[in-house]
Amino acid sequence: MSGETSVVEVRETNTGKFIQTARAGRHALTMDEPTSVGGNDAGPGPYDFLLMALGGCTAMTLRMYADRKKLALRNVAVQLSHRRVHAEDCWDCLTPGDGHISEIVLDITLEGDLSTEERQRLLEIAHKCPVHRTMTGEIKVRARLA
Secondary structure, eight states: OTTOOOOOEEEEOSSSSSOEEEEETTEEEEEOOOGGGTOOOOSOOHHHHHHHHHHHHHHHHHHHHHHHTTOOEEEEEEEEEEEEEEGGGOTTOOSOTTSEEEEEEEEEEEEESOOHHHHHHHHHHHTTSHHHHHHHSOOOOOOOOO
């Protein structure tokens, strides 16, 4: 996957304060904010899409690994949550104690006749999905005017 470029376009729809249409190739999705922050709740919010990307990539990575290793994985489900926490409450964080960090928790359900060792290996593999590696690696976000 190294060197591949993904291109997505996001545009306002002018049908609500925050409603956006996100396009990836021939696929279009609606993005909005919840009514609690002034949106129309016409679609998932930006963090929802971020979690969906990570959850989908994790499940796909686990499926590829299980199929390649001929593991008896019948189904995989990933439930994700995101929250901001004080860095001082994070036992394994590098951020100074007075800052905040984002914490994403993945609850992974593996269905199938799998041994304890196979389940543990699948948990290790979950951390190797490309989106997970992108999110935990060095990222440069460069905004520029088109």
